[in-house]
Amino acid sequence: MTDLAHIRNFSIVAHIDHGKSTLADRLIQSTNTVAERDMKEQLLDAMDIERERGITIKANTVRIDYTAKNGEAYVLNLIDTPGHVDFAYEVSRSMRAVEGSLLVVDSTQGVEAQTLANVYQAIDADHEIVPVLNKIDLPAADCDRVAEQIEDVIGIDASDAIRVSAKTGIGIEDTLEAIVHRLPAPTGDRDAPLKAMLVDSWYDPYLGVVVLVRIMDGVLKKGDNIKMMQTGAKYGVDRIGVFRPAMTVVDQLAPGEIGFITASIKQVRDTKVGDTITHEKKGADVPLPGFAPSIPVVFCGLFPVDSAEFEDLRDAIEKLALNDASFSYEMETSAALGFGFRCGFLGLLHLEVIRDRIEREYDIELITTAPSVIYHVYKKDGEMIELHNPADMPDPSVVDYLEEPRIKATILVPDEFLGDVLKLCQERRGIQMDLTYAGSRAMVVYDLPLNEVVFDFYDRLKSVTKGYASFDYQMTGYRQDNLVKMSILVNEEPVDALSTMVHRDRAEMRGRAMCEKLKDLIPRHMFKIPIQAAIGGKVIARETLAALRKDVTAKCYGGDATRKKKLLEKQKAGKKKMRQFGKVDIPQEAFISALKMDN
């Protein structure tokens, strides 16, 4: 057990790819927390998908023992956080468990959108912030300029920012010393009733549900009977431990400490992040302030390409949901695609990650339908319904008006691309709220409909700025607008999986773009195929896919029979992967690609 004065708890926060996980590696390594032979790059990014994409998705905690230059031994608990906006929730709850943050800024890039978003969260959490300028080994590093930028844009003192190369190890000693001397020690009373914050929980195949806790007051021991103050659930503690970063069992956790418990909890869903854990007897009276739960904001349908795999898909989704409380699902039936699930995600990256995992870990090929947001549909009878799926839009005659979610988007971009960014935001129905400069970089704040951002905004932003813009957003609320459901008819038949909600003023343009796209995506058939976009019964755009005119094998003799037969068999298998609408085969990728806007 360590006295409070010798504990430091901190998170490492930064814009995506600025080097948080690599810095964590060096801190772990230079304190010999992990044996040299077990060290690898971004050690904490343990999930396959994290290693493959080179990004952090789940926050990770490590306990480090550090003997400072003053000869005193400290216990450091670091939390490495994800940089991507979809996982901002991981950052915010991690911050609630610690007293300080290392703000990592890539000295070749400077302040980016998630740098700002994270700093504001750290300030909200009353953190002491230590700026760290990383990647100084690179020739393009410009520490002075970046330090100045931090002061200008963020308004925190960067004069004693630590200059580091997380890659080569320069400045790691200084970082450790700064953690000890510049970050505050936690406070807490070991004699008060137990108050432990439930920071996170996940499912471990061997241990069951593992709960990450931060002890605020009191002491938690193995065998204790505990109670979750919000849910009222009671458990006996089976195991207590800390992460080094491997799970290491300890006897107890005291105030200021961060560790895990297991307690025969069945499902991740039985635990509530932000809950307060106390003792069943002589427990605390007042819980800690909880966290707002993370809520899915992007929805899409996931359908098996091979409809026989529906049950496998259900199984995969249930398993993944066990470990990811921010992912929601419900069964969906589509006239076009058959049985599947309507799933909710924190953002598009989250969606991609889950989809990839289903396809790879469970070997199920998926059709993903257009992502949508939740609309509020106010009916004439006064009822409000949450619309997750455009296909469920009630008949317009009973609808009074619709509201859509809006966001506050912050974009940092080099001056030369500002024009393109403004144009893009304008096209996406954005309202400019702020425009300021920090050196040669502009910071624009826009009020945008989430719907316009969810799908390909980030891709478009990257492409119009050659990758130099960064982007962050927050949900702000709902606002009424002139929104309608646009249906797509292929060969006169509506394809429910292609219907979308659009702003009335944009409907013609979107409709035309979708029809044109579909015309390219659907292969020619033996007959011509009209492709139409319609609002209610009114057609607003139309394209015609001409009939196939040539598809015949010129030469086919005795020797070709076998080879051509194989080709036909392959074709037959390929046909199975398309969805039939009447007599039209639509390739699976069309359901997503049709929505991409190139403008």
Add this chain to the structure above:
Amino acid sequence: MRSGNWSRPALTEDWQNGGFGLYVHWPFCESKCPYCDFNSHVQKHIDQKAWASAYANEIKRVGALTKGRVLRSVYFGGGTPSLMEIPTLETILDEVRDTWTLSNDVEITLEANPGSVEIDRFRGYRDAGVNRVSLGVQALNDGDLARLGRLHSVDEARRAIQISQNVFDRSSFDLIYARQNQSLNQWKTELEQALALNAGHLSLYQLTIEQGTAFGDRYNAGKLRGLPPDDLAADMYDLTQEMCEAHGLPAYEVSNHAYPGNESRHNIVYWKYGDYAGIGPGAHGRLTLDGQKYATVAKSNPRMWLESHLGGKAETVEPLSPQDMATELIMMGLRLNEPLDIQRFERVALQSFPTETGQYLHDIGMVEFKDQSIIVTPKGRPVLNAVIAELISALA
């Protein structure tokens, strides 16, 4: 031969719907054409005697399996069979005559390239028994002939056509169109010239880019430019049908045109799904033995074929399942401008014809039904692969 589980008396007779033919593959050429994916090899020295006796042995072997059959046709294909020396051809045809009864109107075709060496052998081939020749003319302008990697000129081709028409009872030639940078008008002119040569039979193939050929590689690298887009290729096809028909040479198959009665009997064996023995490197065969139809494929490497056939196993033999036969019967049979008997299909395929799909194809004008048979319409022919794919997908 390995026996399948599908042996049935009903099949014993079925091949007679197409008849019985022999295909002999000669795998050598003087040079390799950049579009060609046939089993053809360039080899300086060829031991013609060894090859002749190898073919003769193969004929004996297949003959023993098909005793008593009447042979309707022999086809020397390649490669360039007109590189065979006359005694080689004589040895083979002698063996054929010793092995099977030949039908009165037996067709013996030889594929020939229009080079001068080959032309000089025409009379010898005729005397050995060849009665039909198919010339690989490919183009009627020297620039395109060069681009197609051909060794002959237009003049040589014309001379070859003329001599072949004098020497043989029946003569045909091949053209490849829808070539790089070919306009509809250029093709029209070329086809007019071709028709004026009054061959009783023409094979007019649209250029196909095959994987594994020089053209295929260039195509994959994005360097094969000027290929006609599908719409132009379709226009060319339509024009071809029109012009040939007006000239009295209607298409009896997707790419083959003949004066009525002058069709290639040998190729009709394939399309009517008869039996054919295939001998020589890479040759395929279809043989019905004891109520089971088999697919045979010989080793394709010429040296290995020559060596192994003398002592070892030169071919693989696979029994065809009813599903295999269903696919092949449709795939081959619908190429012809002749009805395919649905009852025959059902007997062979052991499943009923996909009527619903058939009806749908009928409704969109791709096929017609008449007296329990199906035929592809002129509208369906240029998109035959799609028609076939639709039917095959509906099969069990």
